[in-house]
Amino acid sequence: MKKENFLYVTSKDILLKERYIIKFYDELKDEIICFLDKDENIKIYSSICPHFGGEIYYDKKNDLLRCKWHDWKFCQETGKCLSYPIKLKLNSYDFDVRPNKLKNYSAKLKNNEIYLIYEK
Amino acid sequence: MKNSDVLEVEIYKEINCSKDVALWNYWDHEHLDITHSAYKESNILYDKNNFMFRVDNIKIPFPFMNFQTPLFMVQHDEDTIYVYAVQIGVISKTTITIKSLNNSSCQIIMNYKFYLNGWRKILKPFLKIMIPKWNEKVWLEDFPIKIRRQKVLDMNFKDFKGLPEAINERKKNKDENITFKLPIPRPINSSRDQHPLALKFRKK
Numbered sequence: 644m645k646k647e648n649f650l651y652v653t654s655k656d657i658l659l660k661e662r663y664i665i666k667f668y669d670e671l672k673d674e675i676i677c678f679l680d681k682d683e684n685i686k687i688y689s690s691i692c693p694h695f696g697g698e699i700y701y702d703k704k705n706d707l708l709r710c711k712w713h714d715w716k717f718c719q720e721t722g723k724c725l726s727y728p729i730k731l732k733l734n735s736y737d738f739d740v741r742p743n744k745l746k747n748y749s750a751k752l753k754n755n756e757i758y759l760i761y762e763k
Numbered sequence: 764m765k766n767s768d769v770l771e772v773e774i775y776k777e778i779n780c781s782k783d784v785a786l787w788n789y790w791d792h793e794h795l796d797i798t799h800s801a802y803k804e805s806n807i808l809y810d811k812n813n814f815m816f817r818v819d820n821i822k823i824p825f826p827f828m829n830f831q832t833p834l835f836m837v838q839h840d841e842d843t844i845y846v847y848a849v850q851i852g853v854i855s856k857t858t859i860t861i862k863s864l865n866n867s868s869c870q871i872i873m874n875y876k877f878y879l880n881g882w883r884k885i886l887k888p889f890l891k892i893m894i895p896k897w898n899e900k901v902w903l904e905d906f907p908i909k910i911r912r913q914k915v916l917d918m919n920f921k922d923f924k925g926l927p928e929a930i931n932e933r934k935k936n937k938d939e940n941i942t943f944k945l946p947i948p949r950p951i952n953s954s955r956d957q958h959p960l961a962l963k964f965r966k967k
Contacts, residue, residue: 672918672933673926693925695791696915697908712908713793714954727950731923761930 652677652687652757663701665690670761674698675736677757680719681706687736687759688722694731708733770877770887772894776902777870780913782842782863783943785871788909789836789844789859790947792817792955799904801897803829806958810946813838818958821850838945853886854878866940867913873898923948 652675653664663678676690678701688708690699697712707725708717716725722733736759778785792815795805804820814837822829834848846857858874875894879887918933920926926933949955956963 670930672930689926691915691920691926693923695922696912696920697794698911712798714797727952729923729950731925734925 648761650759650761652759654756655685658685658757662703665698665700668759671759673734675759676701676708678708678719685757686719687757688717689734689736693724693733699733764880768878768880768884770875770879770890772875772891772898774873774875774895774898775870776873777864777868778906778909779868780909781867781916782861782869783940784909784912784916785861785869786838786844786943787912787947788905790815790838790943790945792947793949793953794908795819798908799901801900805955806961807955808958808961813945815946853883853890867917 648670650668650670652666658664658677658679663676665674665676667674674690675687676699677685677687680686681703688699691697692699692710692712692715694710694713694715697710697715699708699710699717701707701719702709702716707719708722709715710717715727717723717733718725722735724731792805792807796802801822802819803822805817806819807815807817809816814835817834817836819832819834820829821832830851832848832850834846836844836846839845842860842862844857844859844861846855846859848855848857855878856876858872858876860872860874862870862872864870875898877883877886877890877894879890915926917935918926919935951963
């Protein structure tokens with residue numbers, strides 16, 4: 644049976660102040676972006692753009708995710724690429740997506756702290 | 764035509780990324796107007812295999828002013844890129860030589876030559892000061908891109924795919940070298956292909 648592991652991401656207070664945070668986890672070998680969308684829902688995605696590997700940030704004004712290198716835009720709800728009609732998508736770590744579809748990842752809010760859950 | 768009309772500036776840099784990553788950065792035209800503050804617009808009119816013709820719109824430090832620069836770039840051999848451009852009536856040739864120091868570092872030599880004949884001679888003192896400044900600005904803007912690109916490739920990142928799904932596959936196979944291939948793929952109707960004179964024959 645696979646063991647669940649918890650990774651501290653941030654607190655909701657910090658997120659309310661900063662709007663988004665970016666962190667690299669050696670355990671995941673991935674960099675993640677955790678943000679509050681305009682409706683104050685917490686979302687977590689990989690912040691490595693699947694195009695060429697650029698850094699994804701949250702554009703609060705337009706409520707979408709963008710790449711700093713080529714300005715590719717991604718839907719904050721689904722992670723899908725909005726710039727071009729291609730299948731590229733940001734890896735989701737959002738707990739709103741059905742857990743079984745998340746492969747090994749999910750995220751949850753616990754006592755005002757955000758933990759990312761992954762399985763080894 | 765005299766050699767004395769040529770202004771030459773040479774700049775050496777070293778960086779902790781592979782030679783292939785440095786080459787990729789020069790040939791990734793899609794980042795220019797996003798990450799470089801001096802670029803207003805950049806349009807590819809033609810590119811194929813090892814060469815490309817592009818027109819850039821460069822901002823100058825006067826309000827609402829910019830100038831258009833037609834530019835030809837060729838990967839002459841595996842170490843050398845030549846860039847010929849015309850900027851405000853001045854022809855320039857840039858030779859970029861990239862030498863691998865090891866798998867994760869390289870040396871980049873940027874040699875700029877400006878042909879300053881006739882009235883253009885008056886630009887010599889200005890260009891002598893501005894070229895190293897311009898170079899440093901562009902270098903600093905590109906620096907984090909090259910470092911990050913190396914990092915993601917070391918995690919087995921694949922272009923247009925991303926990281927492998929399994930965490931244990933997110934490391935580069937030691938025997939696998941990063942391979943740089945031209946042209947760098949870009950999607951159909953890329954923001955670089957919007958010029959009315961651009962030849963659109965690419966499929967990716």
